[in-house]
Amino acid sequence: MAEIAGKRIVLGVTGGIAAYKAAELTRLLVKAGATVDVVMTEAATRFVSAVTFQALSGRPVWSSLWSDENRSMAHIDLTRGADAVLVAPATADFLARLAHGMANDLLTTLCQARDCPLLVAPAMNRQMWEQPATQRNVAQLAADGVAVLGPAAGEQACGEVGEGRMLEAQEVFDALVAFVQPKPLAGKKVMLTAGPTFEALDPVRGLTNTSSGKMGFALARACAEAGAEVTLVAGPVCESQSSRYAAKRIDVVSALEMRDAVLAALPGQDVFIAVAAVADYRPASPSEHKIKKGAQTLSIELVANPDILAEVAARPDAPFCVGFAAESRNLAEYAEGKRKAKKLPLVVGNLVQDGLGGDTNQVTLFDATGAHPLPAGDKLAVARGIVSHIERLMKCPE
Ligand code: CTP
Numbered sequence: 241m242a243e244i245a246g247k248r249i250v251l252g253v254t255g256g257i258a259a260y261k262a263a264e265l266t267r268l269l270v271k272a273g274a275t276v277d278v279v280m281t282e283a284a285t286r287f288v289s290a291v292t293f294q295a296l297s298g299r300p301v302w303s304s305l306w307s308d309e310n311r312s313m314a315h316i317d318l319t320r321g322a323d324a325v326l327v328a329p330a331t332a333d334f335l336a337r338l339a340h341g342m343a344n345d346l347l348t349t350l351c352q353a354r355d356c357p358l359l360v361a362p363a364m365n366r367q368m369w370e371q372p373a374t375q376r377n378v379a380q381l382a383a384d385g386v387a388v389l390g391p392a393a394g395e396q397a398c399g400e401v402g403e404g405r406m407l408e409a410q411e412v413f414d415a416l417v418a419f420v421q422p423k424p425l426a427g428k429k430v431m432l433t434a435g436p437t438f439e440a441l442d443p444v445r446g447l448t449n450t451s452s453g454k455m456g457f458a459l460a461r462a463c464a465e466a467g468a469e470v471t472l473v474a475g476p477v478c479e480s481q482s483s484r485y486a487a488k489r490i491d492v493v494s495a496l497e498m499r500d501a502v503l504a505a506l507p508g509q510d511v512f513i514a515v516a517a518v519a520d521y522r523p524a525s526p527s528e529h530k531i532k533k534g535a536q537t538l539s540i541e542l543v544a545n546p547d548i549l550a551e552v553a554a555r556p557d558a559p560f561c562v563g564f565a566a567e568s569r570n571l572a573e574y575a576e577g578k579r580k581a582k583k584l585p586l587v588v589g590n591l592v593q594d595g596l597g598g599d600t601n602q603v604t605l606f607d608a609t610g611a612h613p614l615p616a617g618d619k620l621a622v623a624r625g626i627v628s629h630i631e632r633l634m635k636c637p638e
Contacts, residue, residue: 243624244417245273250318250354252327252347253293254334255283256406257397258363262328263288264409266296272417277318279303279347281334305346314346319354323420327351328389329363329406332374338386339377359387359419361412366402389415418485421624423467424631430468431509431559432460433502433516433548435475437495441540442527449517450596453477455564455619456515461485462623463511466631471509473501475516495519495545502548506559511630513562514549521545550582560634562626565589565606566596575606585633588626605629 249269253262262278269276278293280303290301302314319325327334327347334347338360343349351358360381368374369391382388390407407415434456436449453474460472464485472486476493483489490505492498495518506512521542531538553561563584565575568591575589587606594602594616602616605626614625 244269244420247323247420248275248277248321249416250277250279250322250325250350251293251297252325252330252334252351253278253280253284253288254327254329254331254347255281255285255287256329256331256363257287258329258406259284259287261363261406261409261412263292263296265328265412266293268409268413269416270297272413275299277302277322279318279350281345281347283331302346305349314350316350316353318350319356322354322356324357324359324416325351325354326359326361326412326416328359328361328412330360332362332364332368332371332377335360335362335374335377335381339380339384357385357387357419359389359416361389361406362391362404363406364391364404365396365398366400366404369402369404387415387419418461418465421465425463425511425627426467428468428510429471429508430463430511430513431471431473431502431505432456432463432513433473433475433498433518434460435477436517437475437498437519437545438493439495439519439522439545440493440526441523442529442531444530447519447522447542448476449519451475451477451517452596453481454599455601455623456513457481457483458619458623459513459515459626461620462627463513465624466627468511471505473498473505473516475518495522495548499546499548499551502552506552506555509559511560511562511634512549512552512558513630514552515564516548517566518548519545547582549584553582553584560585560630562630563587566592568592571604572606572611575604576611579606586630607633 253259266276276297278301293301337348343352392405392407393403394405395401435453436451439447460470464470470486471488472483473490490501492501524541524543549563561584565578565587567574571589575587579587588603590603601619601622603614605612
């Protein structure tokens, strides 16, 4: 379950066609255990009925400063004790009113009266989004500390194509979950390696490792959620994996490229987490042209690749280094062996049969005090557990 259970979110809905996405967002939030108080502008009620949000949130829906059903101090009460106000969709008109401090309906009034963070997910036609006035307003809101989620580019309800679409409900949900997480790594820089490496044998073939990159990407996200500035050095992984949480992503292919990228980005990093399944060997002399079949046997000379993690950990200015050990047996013995050999404060060990390629994982953390198993779970939940442990060790080194 996403770590938003028990939080109270005020969801503002303004009058745009993307208001239907707010219904799905409400469902996602409620399913994850959050309490959602929906506040609609008058225009929003033209797109989606308040009854829809009432049914999905299981709570009253607010829309007017004046109507009888309202509490007299709704504009204040609703945000007291709330963890965030999220306005999705946020129209150009709403952003303009907000940027100018106006309070001429319930939603703008409670935004001005709030004592919790505010997030907005803009949604409008591309020309409206590109207007200097809109851009000025969004820049002003960002400068005022409002978190702006999106917008995305793509096909619009009006048939035009461009920037201005509201993010999908799941994307807004993910961003909100990230936003409300504790920020123990605020101000820290974290670099991770993820995915496999590919060591070319000829222009079309090569040696690689079985690694989806999912654990590394989940950890990058967990570090970003915890407030870190993340650099992700990724081997060849499936395109669909999102790295939008990383401030910087560097794509590499081979172990040598990964090493160069890591060393170049190393200065100033506080933490280095080596999740990548780096190929231990590479062909000594890759063929310039495709190797033709014919011979019954074929010998390929391999040379050892540099151990990126060991090299980083051995530097006098080494950041806090975390290694991974994916084993098929004797987990504790091998993982602890790697921790000592590479002089690491922490190794994350897992049995390959528990995590490889899938969406869940079960890991044990090995540090100077012993072995600490984490509960099995989806890779993001496991990643958050690893980040908490890193943060504890950095605070109180053994
Ligand atoms: N690692 C690295 N560079 C390498 C090899 C590994 O940075 N050339 C990192 C991995 O990202 C991981 C850890 O080191 O964090 C794994 O340690 P290693 O001893 O290399 O694991 P294996 O390659 O699996 O070793 P073995 O085959 O001996 O089990």
